Amino acid sequence: MQKIAVIGAGTMGNGIAHVFAQNGFKVNLIDVADAALQKALQTIGKNLDRQVSKGTVTEAQKADTLANISTFTSIEQGVQNVDLVVEAATENVQLKLKIFQELDQFAPAGAILATNTSSISITKIAAATKRPGKVIGMHFMNPVPVMKLVEIINGYATEKEVSATIVTLSEKLGKVPCVVNDYPGFIANRILMPMINEAIYSLYEGVAGVNEIDTVMKLGMAHPMGPLQLADFIGLDVCLSILNVLHDGFGNPKYAPCPLLVNMVTAGYLGAKSGEGFYKYTPGSKDLVVSDRFSR
Numbered sequence: 001m002q003k004i005a006v007i008g009a010g011t012m013g014n015g016i017a018h019v020f021a022q023n024g025f026k027v028n029l030i031d032v033a034d035a036a037l038q039k040a041l042q043t044i045g046k047n048l049d050r051q052v053s054k055g056t057v058t059e060a061q062k063a064d065t066l067a068n069i070s071t072f073t074s075i076e077q078g079v080q081n082v083d084l085v086v087e088a089a090t091e092n093v094q095l096k097l098k099i100f101q102e103l104d105q106f107a108p109a110g111a112i113l114a115t116n117t118s119s120i121s122i123t124k125i126a127a128a129t130k131r132p133g134k135v136i137g138m139h140f141m142n143p144v145p146v147m148k149l150v151e152i153i154n155g156y157a158t159e160k161e162v163s164a165t166i167v168t169l170s171e172k173l174g175k176v177p178c179v180v181n182d183y184p185g186f187i188a189n190r191i192l193m194p195m196i197n198e199a200i201y202s203l204y205e206g207v208a209g210v211n212e213i214d215t216v217m218k219l220g221m222a223h224p225m226g227p228l229q230l231a232d233f234i235g236l237d238v239c240l241s242i243l244n245v246l247h248d249g250f251g252n253p254k255y256a257p258c259p260l261l262v263n264m265v266t267a268g269y270l271g272a273k274s275g276e277g278f279y280k281y282t283p284g285s286k287d288l289v290v291s292d293r294f295s296r
Contacts, residue, residue, distance in 0.1 A: 001083040001169060005030060005107075007075065007099060012116055013088035014040035015144025018047060021068035022057070022145075023173050029071050030078035037071040044069070047145055075099070079107040084169070086138055088116040091241050096120060097128045104129035112162055114138035118238070119189050119245040122155035122182045132157035136166055139188065140175075142234070150175045155182050184249030189242050197243055197258055199227035203278075203294065204260040210278045210294045228278040229288065232271030240265045 002025065006017045009031035017029045017040070031037050048062040057065075072078030079085055085103050089095055096115060103113050113135045115125055126135035137153025150170040154163050163179060170177035180187045199213050208216070214226020223230075231239050240262065246255035264270075264277065269291075271277030280289045 001165075002026060003082045003084075004028070005079045005082040005085045006088060007031075007078075007085065007103075008088040008090070009033075009036040009040035009071075010088065010090075011142060012140060012144065014043050015142065016086055016088055016116065016140055017069055018044045018065070018145050019140075019173050019175075022048075022061070022065045024064075025068065027069045028078040028082060029069055030073070030075055031071075032073055034071075034073055037073070041066070041069065041071070047143075051145075075102045076106045079103060079111070082107060082111055084112045084114060086114045086116060088140075091118060091120065091238055093120055093124070096125055100125050100128045100135070104131060110134075112136065112165065114166065116140055119185050119242040121184070121249075122153050123157070126155045126157055133159040134162055136162055137182070137186070138166055138170075139186065141188075148174075148176045149188075150177045151186055151188050152177050152179045153182050153186050154179065185242065185246045190246065193239060193242050193246060194255065196227045196231045196239055197255075197261065200231070200258040200261050203228065204258050209296050210290045232277035232279055232281075234271070235273055236261060236270045236277050237265050 004020045004025050005028040006013050007030050009029055017027045021027045029037060029040060045066065048057060048065060051057040052059060052062055085107055087096065087099055089099055096117065100113060107113065113129065115122065115137055116139055117137060118139055122135060122137045126132035129135060132155065135155055136158050139151035139153060141147035141149050152163065152166050152170065167177045167179065185193060202208055202213055203210060210228050214228050217223045217226045240257050243255055243257040268274060269276050272281045275281050276291055278291055278294060280291050
């Protein structure tokens with residue numbers, strides 16, 4: 001594999017493009033909005049500057065990485081002659097199905113089609129194509145340049161050779177691949193989201209405050225950040241979407257999202273990206289400040 005297309009220039013898409021380009025792959029970064037593509041290139045440049053300052057890459061490697069990335073606003077043009085497509089668009093079922101129908105139409109017949117979805121059925125996405133054997137989940141963790149894990153999800157029809165190829169490719173990126181099967185939430189979010197939801201329930205029921213809940217998990221369980229801060233970082237809307245997938249997929253009430261989470265998303269308090277969730281986020285500040293709504 002030499003040439004990769006990445007669909008979506010948001011946080012995950014630009015991180016995936018960064019990692020592939022830094023490891024010598026030619027990357028076509030595709031988004032319908034040119035402004036999003038330009039912002040993605042700026043973000044990749046800033047992240048590379050951070051790596052240069054830490055001595056993990058050289059200025060020459062930074063230049064090579066940026067030179068490996070081309071941008072496109074058309075899927076048809078961006079996926080020509082690629083060996084692999086990694087879709088990293090918004091976590092929306094209908095949008096992903098539409099994208100994979102287009103990818104199936106325009107990508108080379110032998111190309112593998114991967115999705116970075118964190119919860120949506122790979123089997124369902126694959127069924128939107130005429131090549132279900134070549135569709136697979138490639139779930140990177142955020143921030144992509146830093147996090148080592150790639151959760152590789154085999155759909156019901158994914159070919160063994162395709163799975164083995166993606167495992168090898170992930171290792172070439174310096175990642176640690178873990179292969180799982182296609183059930184709601186896979187492994188990462190099937191375990192993580194109920195924990196986050198239970199933390200929100202604990203706050204909702206008045207068991208403890210935001211800071212206390214996160215401190216218990218950080219100091220007692222050696223988590224690098226507490227579940228409420230992590231929820232803010234992921235995006236509360238994304239957390240709600242994944243919990244709904246789990247709830248719908250298993251029909252088990254233990255996955256039902258906390259009413260507090262539903263209300264916060266409805267009101268637009270989505271976490272770091274909206275400026276406030278369980279904590280308040282001020283541009284340029286790294287201070288962790290509990291939202292006034294939850295301060296004691």
